[in-house]
Amino acid sequence: MKENFNDPKIQAKLHLYFDLIERDFSAELVALDVPLPSCADAGYCYADIVIFRDLDHSLADLVIECLPEAASDSDIDQAKKVAAIKGAALRSREVAYAVGLEICRL
Numbered sequence: 001m002k003e004n005f006n007d008p009k010i011q012a013k014l015h016l017y018f019d020l021i022e023r024d025f026s027a028e029l030v031a032l033d034v035p036l037p038s039c040a041d042a043g044y045c046y047a048d049i050v051i052f053r054d055l056d057h058s059l060a061d062l063v064i065e066c067l068p069e070a071a072s073d074s075d076i077d078q079a080k081k082v083a084a085i086k087g088a089a090l091r092s093r094e095v096a097y098a099v100g101l102e103i104c105r106l
Helices: 008-022 073-089
Strands: 029-037 046-052 060-069 096-100 103-106
Touching: 008 029, 008 046, 008 060, 008 073, 008 096, 046 073, 060 073
Parallel strands: 060 096
Antiparallel strands: 029 046, 046 060, 096 103
């Protein structure tokens, strides 16, 4: 997947990823752009960040939908819905959205 690194959402996602690693999450358990098992809509085919419980990446612990700091209330409402959909698709124990570096669990 070709990324546009000027996109605020992609910048927020990368910033959060590196922040999680700096917070002592194992880099082997944190993954970016995780493909969903079945996907009907191209916009929902990847989870932004997934923290796994196992090195095989078969057990999702937390799925995070990322937003830039300037996210509107409407963006946040949409991210909550998207996080729930992606979390269910990956059978994650928890789902969350993040605005910048602030993670909000649902």
